[in-house]
Amino acid sequence: MTTREWLTALTAIHAASGCEDSVRDYLEGRLAPFADRVTTDGAGNLIAWRDGPKDKPLLLIAAHIDQVALYVQQVIAGGYLRLRAPAIDVRCLPGLTVEVGGRPGVIGMLPPHLRRGNEGEKPVQEDDLYIDIGVPGTDDVPPVGTPVYFRIAPRSVGPRRFSAPGLDNRASVAALCRLLEALQGKEIPVRLACAFTVGEEIGRAGAAFLGTEQQPDLALAVDVTFARQPDLPGQDFLMELGSGPAIGVGPNVPLPVESLICSVAEQARIPAQREPLPGDSGTDGWALQVAGLGVPTGVISIPLTSMHSPAEVVDVQDVENTAELLTALARTGFGREDLPWD
Template identity: 35%
Template sequence: MSYKEFLVQLSEASGVSGYEGEVSDVIKKAFKEIGHEVTSDNLGNLICFKKGKNPKGRKIMLAAHMDEVGLMVKDIDANGFIKFTTIGGVDQRTLLCQEVIVHGKEKVYGIIGVKPPHLTTPEERSKPLEIDNLLIDTGYDFEEINKLVEIGDVVTIKRQVYNLQNNHIAGKALDDRVGVAILYYSLQELNKLQHDVDVYFVATVQEEVGTRGATTSAFKIQPDIGIAIDVGFGKTPELNQFDTIEMGKGPAFTVGPNIHPGVFNHLKTTAKDHYIPYQVEVAANHSGTDAWPMQVSCSGVATGVISIPLRYMHTSVETVNLSDVEKSGKVLAHFIASLNDENMEELLCY
């Protein structure tokens, strides 16, 4: 299976933070099909292990989160309309008129409706709707919906992946399913190379609600190096260029206190050596990624972040350029292949 086919499956699968079962099954199947065993831990992280040749057992952990932001049922009114709250950083401005899937006893399809403009006052039209005033309409009445849906059921946006021009695709949950696809692509690339270090490809859970999966998996693995693969703000006309990274111009390597300078510099060297374009992203404090808990796991881990340019973050039309996936996967594979015991000692020193 190509990484693009895998990414489409990932995007269209459901997996709200804490309820990642459906997308987890997609990931497990794909990694097993290319000949690698996948295990899970108590929190639900998926870990694919690839043994290196170095008898000293140096370890690198690559982390990309599988969970997505979403909704949760909090009440059902007397007419069968569903009231809901959010899980993770959902932008409520984007919820109006969305098609949704309520994951009850079976999948129930609905829409988030809105009052017709003809019946709204000028004051109502000038203000954004609060989430407490939004409802999901499934067409069922109170008795029918209560047979299928309970308070606490999760809700996801119903969205297919769309092909845009110039190698772009758009869909939901590309934050950070694109990172998981890069793990898959880099593993395929690494299968063509020799490497000394042991590699742990980890699809983490519950990143959107506090980077919880990376916290537990890093503690279990205790890597020498940890790299988070996540998304950054893709450039659009209204955004400041200093807060964004360019689409199609390769991954961005993050620099800042969450990042080990040796890892940052070695990523840049690897990209230059293999003629892979890259960008630099500044994170002056918290990187907002799985690298944050990895860095302070156990006695500390040398961390790095690879960011993929993504437009329209935390919406149902997140957009990436597929060439950035390929460039990121190749950088990761060659970075791993370049590590040996001698340069690891030098790289990990401050």
């Protein structure tokens, strides 16, 4: 499948943190032809394996499959639903079409001319909002806790870009799928575990479990990162859409790992950018690095605008270049002696 086809298929599936079965089931079926085996671990992470003898180093590449969502918090009179929106700027919610328990709905709020006093001067709050699924009473409504997803079809934005809710992190998942496709039938100098992790958006629970259990020789976390966009004053250092994958540089990435990734990108002539990560990378990599006895870790990210909103946008070429960089890394391999520190 093309990268666009993977992106379209993967963003059509919804999976709030803790409800990842849908994506896991899809990938389990789709990836079987490209893997020696596909397993699920105790945390719910799905792993597609390219096996090999134990003397080959184990390369773990991880991308999370959960996505941010809204949740039904309360059912109120008239069949309307109060919502909670963790990790989402609620200012993007009024007027949005959503899906609740498989049914369409609209997010409403009091129209501006009816808001009391100077409430129009204040931004929208969660409590100003409600979901309308068009039913007249409270008998036939989804229960409290039901995840609510943005109901917006994927779209082609110009010749190169692609937009859909949930591109954080299905863009990376698509890159991993492309990687496995590219390696089909090819000998590689590493044992490869492509891991699709759960619970990243609520504390990276899946990655911590995964790193502890597998203790790979090298782990690469693949995620999305902030791309430059208008109206973010003082944020000129952010990554640029269309300039290739962002190679994380900072405490999450030991120098030998950084140079390995950079030199492979250079040799394979894959465009890439260096992303400064002065602290927590905000990815599974942060948990993988300190899992168990510690894991040498790298962070590779796909630039994305409007993160955690219904209007997330990536450049498809960046997704392809990310897949190519991962493919080059898997085919080049590495010696355990190349990596820090024991």
